[in-house]
Every structure is written in C-alpha cells, then in structure tokens.
Amino acid sequence: MKKLLILHFHNHQTQPRVWRSYESFEGGYQMTGLGYVDCNREGVEFLLIKKPKWNWKMKLIQRFWLFFKCYEKVYWNLPQIKEAEKKLKDKEFDIIIAHNEESLPLVLKYKKGAKVIVDMHEYAPKEFEHSFWWRFYFAPYKHYLCQTYLPQADYVYSVSQGIAEEYTKNYGIKCDVITSAAYYFAPPPTLFAHSKETEQIKLIYHGMASPERGIEVMVETMDYVDSRFTLDLMLVANYNQEYFNKLQAMVEKRKNVRILPPVSFEEIIPFSAQYDIGFYILKPANFNHLYALPNKFFEFIQARLAIAISPNPEMARLTKQYNLGIISKDFSAKEMAKSLNALTKEQILQYKENANQTAKILNAEKEGEKLLKILEEITQ
Template sequence: MKSVLIISFSVIHSDPRVMRQVRLLENVHRVTVAGYGRAPDANIEFIALNKPPTGLLQKGIWAGKLLLRAFESYYWRLPQVRHAQHRLAQRSFDLIIANDISALPLALELAGNCPVLMDAHEYSPKEFDDKLLWRLLFGPYHHDLCRRYLPRAAAMTTVCQGIADEYEREYRVQCKVIHNAPLDQKRSPSTVDAECIRLVHHGSAIRSRHLGVMIDMMKYLDARFTLDFMLVETDAAYMAELRAAAQADSRIRFIEPVAMQDICQRLNEFDVGIYLLPPVNFNHEHALPNKFFEFIQARLAVAIGPSPEMATLLRQYQCGVVAESFDPQALATVIQKLDAAAVSGFKQASNIAAQELNYERSGQLLLAEIERLG
C-alpha cells in the first residue's frame, strides 16, 4: 500500500475527474487530498487549501508580473500555492498526482525523490485563447510552466487524444488518455414516447460555452420535442440571460441540478442528451467532456455538433447523431429526423457503449501507471 497525495486547485467534492481518482485509490492506497472546499465523503485524509479574495491592487501587481514574464515569481507567491507549501512541506509520500499545470510545480517541489504523475484536465496553454487578455497574460504563463515542468513529471495523462497529441507535439512528453467516463451506472434505457421526445443538457452555466445556441435550435424543431436544462448556476447573470432567451418557448424548462453522483440517474428519465459547443478555442474544439459520457451512462441517445473527439466515439458506437456544422439549425436538422424507433435504437447502442466507456476500464489505465511508477 502506497501513500499517495492528490493535489488539485479545485473544489474537490464537485470535481468529477479528481473524485474519480479518489474513488479509485481510496481503498487501495493511503490517500491524502489537498484542494478547496469541504472534505469529500471518502476514506482519505483531506487538507483544505485557502484561496483568499484578491483586491484590485494585488491583481494589478500580478498582471504586471505576467506582462514582465516574471512567471516563477508570480507562481510561487500565489497565496494558494504558499498555503499548500506550508501545509504539506513536512510530509513525504510515495507518489503525487498533480491535477493540471497549476499543481505541477508545487507537486515537484514537494516530491523529493518520489514520482509525480501529471493529469491534465485541459490543454492549459490555450485554455481560453479566444480571450485577448488571457492570451496576453495567462497563455504565455501556462506555456512557460508546461515548458519548464512537464518534462520533469514521471508520467502524464489527459482527457482525449487531440489534447494528448498537442502536448506531445509542443513539449515532447508522452501522454496517455484516460477518458472522463463515470463508473458503469448499470441502468436500462427508458422508454420513448413518440409524441414527446425529451432533450436534455446538463452542466454549468458558463458563458464561454454559448449555451444559448441550443435555445436557438428549438425554433427549428416541431412540437414533439422538449428541452430541459439542468444547470449549476456558476454565473447568475448568464443564467438569467438564458432564462430570458427561453421564456417565449414553453417547451424549454430549467430544472434543479442534482448531486454529482445522481446525475446519470436523473438523466435516465430523458431521451436525447444534446451538446452544441462552438469551437471558439482549442479546448472547445477538442472537447470530450464528462457530460458526453454521462449521457451514455444514462443510456440516452446523443446529439452533438461536429466536435471531433465526441463525434469519433459517437460514430464508433453509433449511439446518436452529429450535425454537419455548429449552426443551431444544423443540429435541429438531424434531430428533427428522429422518431421514437430511432431514439430507442440509439439508446440501446448507448447501453452497449456504456459497458466499455466507463471508469472501471479507464481507471485501470491510471492504476497501471501508478504500479509502473513503483
């Protein structure tokens, strides 16, 4: 049994990918988790990290450091990094898992002689490269962190092949793919009402995801189709805008989100999981998100735009439809052709796919990497 430290500058109990690491390892190794929020309900030691609010003066100082390319000074003086150093400095572990580039320099400093496994949830250097300020300040900073620290990690994993290829091309590191798939939910497809085909989208109300395109899509669908949004209100102003945009269409509802572990059970009541994500930046272009696998684990048909990572798996398992473009009408065109028999067929295909696209399988890749690292 190894002592394993998992570091993530995220709210641990609501971070699906980190929680899968926790669930995979909690009864196999002695696990310590450092991150934000309350302790998750798990067999681990939890170290809560602080991220105090930042005033305008401090933001100005940090922006100056980023503009001057003082990246090392910027990173090591971040309060959450300093707090983590203080809490963990005297500890020793057999393995450290660093989630995202923001945790990797710290993990390497704490590691001593133990190996560090880096898990990249995104392609960090281009995470928000559709925004000018981000390109000026944080893009070069993340690139510098990747250039300096990725080659020092003993192993690296990420969420999809397109992102793995880009890390390998740009930083000459080997990167294995572990999908964001939940455990096999062992559910059965629900029946489809030919007169009411229920579409659903779930996730966070994040402006950069352009969720309004799915509201626009409903204009082109007939009365058989309804759309439910199950959104976490991370941006109250944006959520209000979405509600206002949907107000004129009684077929669109906003339903209460459920706990992470209950998502697939709730989704199982619906028929088609939809996601139309315009490729406004690199990570959106290569998106293969939790929700795609949750649609499949809920045994839904899936309807998406031509996002290459999602489309490749959808076509492999033949569990839904792919629009020709990211235009709302293009997605409506392929959904409009669906009837109850087609949706039922896609649900059965998802039922088969769910037996392969799950964390029982993906997690074995992480376990194998941990065993390989000694």
Template structure:
C-alpha cells in the same frame, strides 16, 4: 504499511468528478491525503482544506509582463497556501491535477515521483481573448514546458490534446477520458414529443441558447436544462426564455450522484460546443459519457473527438454545425424508431465506454511510480 499518496487539486475535490474518481480508485490501496478546496472526500486518511484567495493582480501582472514566470507562479495565493499546509509532510508519490499544482508537487520531492493529470490544454485555455492569449498563454506554456517533462508520467483527457502537449513539451502523455462510472440501467421508452436534456454549467460560451433556439425552431421536441449558476446573469436569461416557451424547462442542478438516474428519464442528450478555442474544438466532455450511462441517444456538434465516438458506436447524430438551425435540421429529421435505436446503442456500449477501463490507466501509472 501502506504507501503514502497525495492527491492535490485546486478544486472542490468532493465535487470534482475527475479527481473524485482518482480518490475512490486509490483510497483502498494507499494512505491517501487530499489537498484542495471544500470538505474532505470520503475515505481519505487526511484532507488539507484550502481557502479561496484573491490573486494580487498588479504585482502578478507585472511579473508576467517581465516574463518572471517562476516568481509569478510562487506568488499565487493558492500555491502559497497549499505549500504552507503541506510543509513537513512526506509522501511516496503525488498525483497532481492540472498544471497549476505540478511545480508545487515537484518541489515537495516525493520519494518515488509525480504523476500529472492535466484536464485541459492550458496554453490555449482562453485564447479567444486577446489579452489572455498575449500574457497568460505564454506563462502556461512555460509552466508546461518546464515542469511536465520532470514528472514520471502525464495524462490528459483526449488524444488530440495529448498530441499537442507532446509536441509542445516533449513529455510523453497518455489519455484517460472523462468517462462516467458504469451504471446498471436500461433505456426508457421514447416519449412523445421526444425529450432532450442538457446538463452542465450556464456559461454563455457553452452555446446553450443556440440549443434552446434549435429546439424551438424544430417544434417537435422538448428541452430540459440542468444548469449550475456559474454565470448567474445568463442563467436568468435562459430561465426567462423558458418562461416564454413551454418546450423549454430550466431545473436547478442535481448532485452528481443523482445525475445519471435523472437523465435516464430522457431520450436524447444534446451538446453543441462552438470551437472558439483549442480546448472547445477538441473536447471530449464527461457529459457525453453521462449520456451513455443514462442510456440516451445523443446529438452533438461536429467536434472531432465527440464525433468519432458517436459515429463508431452509433450513439446518435453529429450535427452539421454549431447553430440553432443545424440542430433544428437534425431534430426535424429524427423518428422515434431512430431515437430508440440510439438509446439501444448506448446500452450496448455502456460498459466499454464507462470509467472502468480508464481507471486502469491511472492505476498502471501510479503502480509503476510506486514500484509495485
């Protein structure tokens, strides 16, 4: 009889690329139950769908002010709803995604243990906002320090973030990057003008407008944006910018399963993320790996984790900074031959930079917990 594994995430699991990789990895081997928002991901034995609930603001704020952190955690509606849905169910192991699920996972007392997969450095998640840093940052730090060492194993998304968790919590933390599954594609010929692309959220702190301004300033490229409507007001602003300049096009987002083939028709993936907080400064985003699987060259900001991979594999150019002028400087100096070489490098490194090797890391941790 297959052992029972719970994968819990306070996210829409069927659309959460990282969690979905876990589901697809473990459903052939274990009896998998998922608990999260939205419909069931394909292949699971059971899905416990949670409904979004509003945090009881004043009470929660008061508890955090008093540093009643444990009470604050168990007051969270998502935690309470999940605890109710999971009551009475027994599991051999639990894979808990992000720190807000970890105390709950441990409270369920799975027979063999808990693996925590943490997608950000939570104690400094929004440190650029002083009220958040003062009230919520310490609560997240308390959660991490209290609960991560109690897990059988822990992983996160990049080496620098893993190091910070180890320093702050004492837990040993492995790394599973947000690598994209391998795609059997080939680079397309470089267009004239060179075609840039960016996909992701429309949040204004993602610096997308600087990318727009940089492309317009360079004057030798086009830019296509595939943006989700997380920040509707800013998305409308970007659409207005696109109407004013034919070099810029804003598209609706495409389903993730269609994204890589959509990106394959472009030349360079671009991502300039300003280091406004610890996570942004040490980001190793899935879009970098999406660009590689799409066989694109890349232009990225000088974020250490991204820069290391781009430089080691010769995938593209690391901009000198995060501004429109920094991007324009890079674009003005590019030739079609260079871009074709970058695309060829992505093709050459696509297998090693795919999710294949990363999935083995999760597999090792869960197999060890299961005693196999």
C-alpha cells in the same frame, strides 16, 4: 502501504476527475489530499488551504510581473502556493497525483523521491484563449510552466486524444488519455418505456450556465424542430447569473423549452434516464472546446440516451465509433434541427440500445483500472 497525495487547487468534493481518483485508489494506498475543500472521505488525511481572495493591489503586482515575464516570481508568490509549501515541506509520499500545471512546480520541489503523475484536464496554454487579456498575460505564463515542468513529470495524461496530441507536439512529452467517463450505472428497468409509449421526443442538456458554452444555440434550435421535440435545460445558475437570466428570458418565449433546477451530482444519471436524447451543441470558442470530451457526454451514455451533438472531433469520434446518435453538419441551430427532424423513433431506440452496450465499455471503472496499472508500472 504506499503513500499517495492527490493535489488539486479546487474543491475535492465537486471535481469529478479528483473524486474518481480517490475512488480508484481507495484501499490500495494511504491517501492524503490537498486543496480548498476537504474531500470528506474516511481514511484520507486532508491538508486544507485557503482559496485566495485577490484584491486590486495583488492583481496589479501580478500583472506587472507577468508583463516582464518574471514567471517564477509569479508562481512562488501565489498565496495558495505559499500556504501549500508549509503543508508539504515535512511530508513524504511515494506517489503524487498533481492536477493541472499550477500544481506541478510545487510537487516537483517537494517530491522527495516520489513519482509524479500529472492530470492535465485541458490544454492549459489555450484555456481561455477567447479572452484577449488572458492571451496577453496568462497564455505565455502557462506555456512557460508546461515547457519547463511537464518534461520533469513521470507520467502525464489528459482528457482527450486531441488535447494529448497537442501536449506531445508542443512539449515533446508522452501524454496519454484517461477520459472523464462516468461510473457504470445499471440500466433502468423501464429503459425504453417512455420512448415506446409516446411520439414525443424529450431532449436534455445539463451543466453550468456559462456564456462560453453558447447554450442559447440549443434554445434557438427548438425554433426549427417539429412538434415532437421538447428540451429541458438543467442549469447551475450561480456560475454566471447574468447569462442565466438571459437564457431564462429566451426560454420564457418558447413553449417547447424549460429550465429545471439542478439535481445532485449522484442524481444526474438516474434523472436523465427518463429522457430520449442527450443534447449538446458546443461552439468552439477556444481550443479546449473544440476538442472537448466532457463528463456530460459519458453521463448521457450511462443514462442510456441517444446523443445529438455538434461536430467537435472527440465527441464525434466516439459517437461514430459506437453508433450512439447524430452529429450535426456544423454548429448552427438550423443544421442541428435538420438532423433532429430526420430522426425516427426506431433510430432513437437503436441509439439507446447502443448506449446500453457502450456503457459497459466507456465507464470510470475501466479508466480507473488503466490508472491503477500506470501507478503499478511507474513504482516498480
């Protein structure tokens, strides 16, 4: 049985793309993981490393090296890289799945003949481009890592077509797409029960309370919709407590919006299935937001919801292709409200049925099959 390493400097229990990697390869490979939090999967050896705690002195030294473009020095002095080197130096694998550019120099140094596959979740050189200081210090560093190391990988993929094309354009590599599709979820027996019984139309958004996502625009949309509509926001508050408090204050002033506590990852789809519409306005604060194709989009589909989204190209393309719902003309609350107000009950029911059919096509099982085929091809 071939030995496979999944390396991601993150929590391997809460990262959906990482978790799905383990699911896809289970039974076919002898698996090892490396990261900050054990995946806790039977039969997987896990190499645990500490998540670094940065003090002001460490940050100052790092910024000094970044300013003078000492990028190799920056990378190899990262605490997590130093610890990971100790864990990997005596290990051998046939295949390594490296998540993001920060894993790549490390795995290439210690691959010992292994095939290296890189999952570039987003477009790294523009990840936080809305921040001046990030653009000043980190964007050139991320560009250096991509330019230097991505061409050395055996296979590269990302989450959406727009992001994949940007890697190809700027680094001359082939970059494929493996989406963040959710696992297939059997439709609830009462798929259309709520939608047929009442004129009320229930919208849901779920995710982190992150200011970069501009969730307040979705709240403001509810000022312009007709009386049929209500919105529930299921938010993870601890990402940014100050922003969550701001949203909470906005919601308290409105009768048609609520904030709900988050459910577990496994419960997101069955919980969402009681709603009519999956709702997402994502203002493009950066390149990755513009070309986002997030987990929640596919979770809306598996929950058999109609979809109401802003005109981000990747989400809009699939929404049009499978006739899943409405796309507002721009990213404003008023335009989205116009699109929502024009909806009929019959249209919503049709979009839900279209999601029901699309759930069989756009799912993690299909994407996992693609990945398994890739592994087989590159190890032949």
